[in-house]
Amino acid sequence: MNVRSQISMVFHLDKCIGCHTCSIACKNIWTDRKGTDYMWWNNVETKPGTGYPTSWEDQKKYSGGWENKKGKLRLNATGKARIVPNIFHNPHLPTMDDYYEPWTYDYQNLFNAPEGDDQPTAKPISMVTGDYIDIEAGPNWDDDLGGSPVYAENDPNLEGLTPDQKQQLFAVERLVLFYLPRICNHCLNPACVASCPSGALYKRGEDGIVLVDQKRCRGWRTCISACPYKKVYYNWFTGKSEKCILCFPRLETGQAPACFHSCVGRIRYLGVILYDAERIDEMAKLPPEMLIDGQREMILDPHDPEVIAQARKNNIHESVIESAQKSPVYKFVKDWKLALPPHIEFRTMPMLFYVPPMAPVMSARENGVVNAVSGDLFHDIEQARVPLKYLANLLGAGKTEKVAYALRKQKAVRWYRRAVTVGDVSMEAAERMLREADCSIAEAEAIYALTSLCSFEDRFVIPPMHREEAIEAFRDPMEQKQAAGFGFIDKPRRGL
Amino acid sequence: MATNKTKTTSLVNLPLFALIIGLNLLPLISPVSAPLDEQQAAEYFQKNCAACHKIGGGRMIGPDLKDVTSRQDREWLIRFMLDPQGVLNSGDPYALKLQKEANGVIMYTIPGMTREIATSLLDYIESRSRGEVSSSVTDTVMAPTIPPDPVAGDKIFSGLTPLTNSAPACITCHSGAGPRIGGSLGPDLSAVFSRLNGREALMAWLSSPPTPTMRSVFSQSSLTTDEARQLVDLFERWSQMKQNYGQSNFMIVMSVLFFGVGGVVISYLFMAGIWSRRFQSARRRLINLVKERG
Numbered sequence: 001m002n003v004r005s006q007i008s009m010v011f012h013l014d015k016c017i018g019c020h021t022c023s024i025a026c027k028n029i030w031t032d033r034k035g036t037d038y039m040w041w042n043n044v045e046t047k048p049g050t051g052y053p054t055s056w057e058d059q060k061k062y063s064g065g066w067e068n069k070k071g072k073l074r075l076n077a078t079g080k081a082r083i084v085p086n087i088f089h090n091p092h093l094p095t096m097d098d099y100y101e102p103w104t105y106d107y108q109n110l111f112n113a114p115e116g117d118d119q120p121t122a123k124p125i126s127m128v129t130g131d132y133i134d135i136e137a138g139p140n141w142d143d144d145l146g147g148s149p150v151y152a153e154n155d156p157n158l159e160g161l162t163p164d165q166k167q168q169l170f171a172v173e174r175l176v177l178f179y180l181p182r183i184c185n186h187c188l189n190p191a192c193v194a195s196c197p198s199g200a201l202y203k204r205g206e207d208g209i210v211l212v213d214q215k216r217c218r219g220w221r222t223c224i225s226a227c228p229y230k231k232v233y234y235n236w237f238t239g240k241s242e243k244c245i246l247c248f249p250r251l252e253t254g255q256a257p258a259c260f261h262s263c264v265g266r267i268r269y270l271g272v273i274l275y276d277a278e279r280i281d282e283m284a285k286l287p288p289e290m291l292i293d294g295q296r297e298m299i300l301d302p303h304d305p306e307v308i309a310q311a312r313k314n315n316i317h318e319s320v321i322e323s324a325q326k327s328p329v330y331k332f333v334k335d336w337k338l339a340l341p342p343h344i345e346f347r348t349m350p351m352l353f354y355v356p357p358m359a360p361v362m363s364a365r366e367n368g369v370v371n372a373v374s375g376d377l378f379h380d381i382e383q384a385r386v387p388l389k390y391l392a393n394l395l396g397a398g399k400t401e402k403v404a405y406a407l408r409k410q411k412a413v414r415w416y417r418r419a420v421t422v423g424d425v426s427m428e429a430a431e432r433m434l435r436e437a438d439c440s441i442a443e444a445e446a447i448y449a450l451t452s453l454c455s456f457e458d459r460f461v462i463p464p465m466h467r468e469e470a471i472e473a474f475r476d477p478m479e480q481k482q483a484a485g486f487g488f489i490d491k492p493r494r495g496l
Numbered sequence: 497m498a499t500n501k502t503k504t505t506s507l508v509n510l511p512l513f514a515l516i517i518g519l520n521l522l523p524l525i526s527p528v529s530a531p532l533d534e535q536q537a538a539e540y541f542q543k544n545c546a547a548c549h550k551i552g553g554g555r556m557i558g559p560d561l562k563d564v565t566s567r568q569d570r571e572w573l574i575r576f577m578l579d580p581q582g583v584l585n586s587g588d589p590y591a592l593k594l595q596k597e598a599n600g601v602i603m604y605t606i607p608g609m610t611r612e613i614a615t616s617l618l619d620y621i622e623s624r625s626r627g628e629v630s631s632s633v634t635d636t637v638m639a640p641t642i643p644p645d646p647v648a649g650d651k652i653f654s655g656l657t658p659l660t661n662s663a664p665a666c667i668t669c670h671s672g673a674g675p676r677i678g679g680s681l682g683p684d685l686s687a688v689f690s691r692l693n694g695r696e697a698l699m700a701w702l703s704s705p706p707t708p709t710m711r712s713v714f715s716q717s718s719l720t721t722d723e724a725r726q727l728v729d730l731f732e733r734w735s736q737m738k739q740n741y742g743q744s745n746f747m748i749v750m751s752v753l754f755f756g757v758g759g760v761v762i763s764y765l766f767m768a769g770i771w772s773r774r775f776q777s778a779r780r781r782l783i784n785l786v787k788e789r790g
Contacts, residue, residue, distance in 0.1 A: 050778075054778045054779035055778040061778050089771075095776075095778075097779050098777055098779050
């Protein structure tokens with residue numbers, strides 16, 4: 001057992017309202033520099049939809065992620081031998097059109113336009129070429145099912161749905177959508193790190209954050225094609241790749257990342273999990289339907305004395321172990337099995353988990369009473385407006401069981417709480433639902449608390465980063481503290 | 497015929513006889529600038545002029561000198577013999593005509609030529625013109641029974657067979673037809689057979705090369721008759737090859753052009769084929785799909 005710690009995340013999709021506050025918070029902090037204008041380290045997509053960049057989930061087009069080839073994990077996009085013939089031409093990259101051509105507006109025209117019959121307008125200007133352009137696409141162009149025939153209907157997750165199901169999905173009055181906020185998954189088996197010929201990408205040992213070393217990056221862009229989530233971006237101004245850094249400077253000072261901090265719907269959870277690094281290779285090779293169980297198995301119980309002993313042996317700080325024991329992520333993923341990894345079939349072992357959305361509400365009001373009690377309590381989950389198969393393609397590696405389990409449990413908790421607080425559902429029926437959803441009353445209360453009543457401290461259990469220990473390796477921490485913010489960019493030399 | 501042959505034989509012996517006498521008399525002879533007697537003139541002619549000229553019997557590289565004194569004014573001839581290049585440079589029409597007749601080959605200035613020697617030579621030519629056909633070395637080597645051997649010539653040219661009298665191989669200074677790339681001091685010899693007027697003339701030339709550069713090398717270590725003959729065989733082969741060679745060269749250039757340019761185009765098309773979907777925009781494709789559907 002090789003115990004490592006990882007800062008991991010859960011996004012509760014049932015709570016996401018698609019307001020893009022997270023995206024803007026991230027943009028304002030990290031990607032408003034020249035060359036990063038088109039990057040959205042955090043973006044929110046409408047599902048069904050093709051997302052950003054367009055059709056990022058379609059690995060036939062982008063060749064991201066890993067495949068299990070005769071018992072060996074192999075990158076789809078590149079490899080030691082395959083990189084040589086492509087050394088001047090990295091294939092499978094998204095084009096600028098697939099992201100979008102970043103633009104601004106000619107605001108000066110509002111003030112300087114010569115007098116005329118019409119109101120002056122601020123025409124859009126490309127931030128790449130500086131010419132006037134017609135805007136044809138943006139980072140959330142298909143938001144709220146905008147341009148459905150082009151985008152939503154070509155969602156790669158619709159694969160395997162019957163024509164009937166597809167038709168239902170887009171039929172008037174049955175139309176349904178939900179939001180999928182996305183950041184870097186800080187995977188356990190990151191394809192971007194494996195693909196880099198310069199060795200510029202690395203996964204931090206202490207918290208598993210995946211970073212691009214800006215000094216070593218040579219702009220090969222293999223990370224961009226290798227990442228199946230298309231969460232590494234090429235800065236066209238610096239010629240280096242950049243990606244979500246999980247706001248590590250904030251984490252190191254005990255603050256939640258900007259997108260987590262600013263989240264209006266409070267959908268985001270962050271905490272440490274302990275995992276067995278020895279088993280990554282074994283688990284990443286499992287057949288697709290076993291991948292979710294494999295990943296869960298790899299995540300270790302932080303209360304297990306054996307795990308704690310091994311963690312100590314690996315120099316994981318006591319405070320980090322404590323933090324892992326309080327981690328909301330561990331509860332969602334391992335205890336409750338509510339949160340699922342996105343597209344685990346890409347085999348990168350993503351460390352960002354999604355609680356599948358319940359929306360739309362699966363009940364009908366009849367004569368002023370919500371009619372939910374029926375012979376088959378879970379009938380409506382199978383008949384949900386978002387076909388289960390669709391969610392399974394997104395979060396269950398194509399298999400519906402895990403998604404159905406999570407939805408049933410969520411629904412049971414809802415009905416249980418309804419029975420407690422409103423009382424229009426009988427407690428007997430609610431308890432029966434809980435039983436059938438593999439959930440105890442205590443667990444239901446805990447899920448309810450962490451979903452609805454969660455405070456900052458509940459959602460973000462940030463381990464102390466012990467910067468003083470890291471600083472100590474290089475200089476006196478006290479001196480560092482006293483001199484922070486003072487220094488020279490170019491050191492003055494003595495004498496003339 | 498019979499009489500003719502007898503006379504030739506006697507004439508061949510004449511210079512030999514003259515040489516023996518000449519050598520015996522050598523200490524008594526005044527410096528070179530003095531006029532030559534007939535023996536000496538004959539010797540001098542044989543040594544310096546016979547490579548290119550005959551007296552009667554047709555032109556070789558240079559014109560037949562029979563009755564030359566009646567064709568051109570004696571003073572002009574002496575001037576030309578003293579400095580052929582100078583006369584040519586002066587734009588003399590007769591000299592230009594001669595150059596044209598000789599396929600552009602200009603007569604070399606003979607070292608040590610003086611007015612006296614020139615006069616003596618003209619006297620000699622005049623007297624010979626009245627007499628018989630010049631005896632040239634070619635008469636003896638043009639044995640028709642020996643089959644041509646350009647392969648041996650090729651070996652001599654390239655230096656694979658060392659020259660008997662240890663002169664440097666031709667390729668040291670000359671290049672030839674085909675892939676024979678040699679030195680660039682001397683001219684390219686691909687077309688030398690036609691340029692120097694054929695077999696007989698070439699044989700004469702090679703027996704005592706008259707150009708200053710070659711003379712300095714080959715006067716001490718001359719080619720043997722066999723070597724000269726084999727070289728001429730080679731030059732003749734080249735002259736026959738020349739037409740074909742030029743054509744095949746053209747074919748090579750054309751095929752390189754065709755297969756090179758064609759190959760590049762084909763490989764580009766091939767690459768464009770296998771990589772056609774590389775930079776295809778995913779979004780644009782979706783829009784086109786919808787447009788097609790209408």
